[in-house]
Every structure is written in C-alpha cells, then in structure tokens.
Amino acid sequence: MSTSSVNVVAHPLVQHKLSLMREKDRSTKSFREILNEIGMLLAYEVTRDLPLELVEIETPISPMQAPKIAGKKLTLAPILRAGVGFLDGMLALMPSARIAHIGLYRDPETLQAVEYYFKAPQDLSDRTVILMDPMLATGNSACAGASLLKDRGARDIRFVCLLAAPEGIAKFQSEHPDVPVWTAAIDERLNDHGYIVPGLGDAGDRMFGTK
Numbered sequence: 230m231s232t233s234s235v236n237v238v239a240h241p242l243v244q245h246k247l248s249l250m251r252e253k254d255r256s257t258k259s260f261r262e263i264l265n266e267i268g269m270l271l272a273y274e275v276t277r278d279l280p281l282e283l284v285e286i287e288t289p290i291s292p293m294q295a296p297k298i299a300g301k302k303l304t305l306a307p308i309l310r311a312g313v314g315f316l317d318g319m320l321a322l323m324p325s326a327r328i329a330h331i332g333l334y335r336d337p338e339t340l341q342a343v344e345y346y347f348k349a350p351q352d353l354s355d356r357t358v359i360l361m362d363p364m365l366a367t368g369n370s371a372c373a374g375a376s377l378l379k380d381r382g383a384r385d386i387r388f389v390c391l392l393a394a395p396e397g398i399a400k401f402q403s404e405h406p407d408v409p410v411w412t413a414a415i416d417e418r419l420n421d422h423g424y425i426v427p428g429l430g431d432a433g434d435r436m437f438g439t440k
C-alpha cells in the first residue's frame with residue numbers, strides 16, 4: 230500500500246524561525262508572531278502544486294489569457310487550539326479561504342484525541358482542505374481531524390504541521406495514506422508523556438499563555 234508523502238520544508242527562513250520558537254524563554258507574544266510568520270511560509274509550500282486555469286483578463290495594454298487558481302475556494306482547517314496559530318499567516322496569502330474549526334484536545338492520561346467542536350463549510354467534497362496543527366506527536370489528533378473532514382466529504386486534504394515525531398508520522402501515514410504532510414522538522418522521539426523531544430513544549434499553552 231502506498232503511503233502519504235512527507236515534505237520537510239528546509240527553507241532557511243523556516244528553520245531559523247523554528248529555532249527561535251524552540252527557545253524556552255521566548256515570550257508568548259513572540260511565539261505567537263513567529264508561528265504566524267511560519268504559517269505564511271508553509272502556506273506557500275503547501276499550495277505549490279495547486280492547479281491553474283487560464284482566464285481572459287485585460288491589462289492596460291491588451292487582453293490576455295492569464296493563469297489563476299482553478300476550482301472552488303480552499304478551506305483552511307485548524308485543529309483548536311494551537312492550529313489557530315497558523316491561521317492568520319495562511320489567510321494573509323489566501324484571504325478568501327473558507328475555514329473549518331476542529332475542536333480536539335488530547336487526553337493527558339490516554340493521549341487519545343477528544344472531540345469538542347466541529348464546524349465546516351457544507352461542501353467539502355470539491356474543495357482542497359488544508360488541515361493544520363503545529364504538533365504531530367502521537368498523531369491521534371491529526372488522524373481524528375482528517376477523519377472528521379473525510380466524514381464531511383473532503384477528498385483532497387493536505388496536513389501542515391511545524392514539528393513531527395516519527396511515531397506520529399508513522400501513524401498518520403498508515404491511517405491516512407492519501408493525505409500528504411508538510412512539516413518544518415522531524416524530531417527524535419516522544420517522551421513518556423507523549424511530548425516531542427527536543428520539541429518546543431506545549432504549543433497551545435505557549436501560544437495562549439495558559440501555563
């Protein structure tokens with residue numbers, strides 16, 4: 230069986246900004262700002278192969294056939310809470326995108342994803358959906374998010390994260406072999422609490438200042 234592709238975004242701007250985010254003394258304000266900046270850079274990568282169509286336009290000089298993105302508007306699907314950290318950056322490049330909110334939290338004992346909210350555009354079947362969450366640890370949250378989108382008809386899903394653990398990638402690839410992954414880095418492993426090592430800690434808490 231084929232597995233989904235994993236694209237590590239090695240661009241120096243992404244790598245530099247990620248290193249800043251890993252620093253334990255970085256402020257909430259700075260952490261949030263950089264996550265948004267990286268969201269914008271990852272948006273550029275994840276949309277690289279979107280299909281174009283030629284559309285008749287008029288420049289001030291003459292008519293021409295000009296390329297524009299084909300199909301319906303994309304849907305951006307952040308997994309709450311930390312996924313929201315990518316949203317403004319992505320929206321800066323795709324201001325007309327639709328948004329699907331996926332409320333999931335990770336049970337600290339079982340590490341299973343627990344659903345608490347889901348609201349998406351009705352017609353996901355003919356839209357490209359960009360699922361996003363900075364952290365792919367066990368993979369339970371990303372897998373649940375992709376399944377919820379598929380239950381609502383989504384067929385073209387791409388998953389964007391900031392940091393991935395090998396364990397999370399393996400799980401995601403086995404459950405969603407049709408969903409390609411973009412990440413800024415693949416770290417060493419998970420610790421006994423399911424946190425990514427070396428990682429950056431708890432992304433949601435660092436973003437929202439809740440610890």
Ligand SMILES: O=P(O)(O)OC[C@H]1O[C@H](OP(=O)(O)OP(=O)(O)O)[C@H](O)[C@@H]1O
Pocket residue numbers: 308309310311312333334335336340342362363364365366367368369370371397423431432433434
């Ligand atoms: O791959 P997993 O093992 O599922 O872990 C990753 C999930 O854990 C964190 O969310 P958390 O439950 O802390 O919620 P939060 O974003 O609201 O803080 C993170 O934002 C991911 O959603």
Ligand SMILES: O=c1cc[nH]c(=O)[nH]1
Pocket residue numbers: 311364366423424425426428429430431432433
């Ligand atoms: O390292 C981790 C693992 C899960 N969630 C986080 O925010 N960080």
Ligand SMILES: [Mg+2]
Pocket residue numbers: 311431432433434
């Ligand atoms: Mg959290």
